[in-house]
Amino acid sequence: MDDLQRGLSEFAKDLERTTVSAYPLCDLCPPHQPKEARFDGKTKFNGSWGYMCKQHFKDFGVGLGLGKGQELLLTKEAEDESFLK
Numbered sequence: 041m042d043d044l045q046r047g048l049s050e051f052a053k054d055l056e057r058t059t060v061s062a063y064p065l066c067d068l069c070p071p072h073q074p075k076e077a078r079f080d081g082k083t084k085f086n087g088s089w090g091y092m093c094k095q096h097f098k099d100f101g102v103g104l105g106l107g108k109g110q111e112l113l114l115t116k117e118a119e120d121e122s123f124l125k
């Protein structure tokens with residue numbers, strides 16, 4: 041893989057994740073028992089966007105990537121990961 045390709049794949053990866061300081065709550069969980077959202081993305085309902093927990097992302101998300109959705113990572117996790125590289 042040359043540098044340009046590597047750069048592009050890193051860029052594509054960036055489109056699939058975003059960092060947050062704390063997980064927001066899932067928009068699709070019942071309000072009385074919300075779970076932490078791990079994804080921010082488009083839903084199958086009507087193309088509207090929302091925060092989704094893992095289960096709801098699996099059931100109602102359309103995937104990751106530009107125009108689809110992003111995985112939420114805690115800033116600390118992202119830092120730990122880049123530290124390993």
Ligand SMILES: [Zn+2]
Nearest residue numbers: 066069093096
């Ligand atoms: Zn949920």
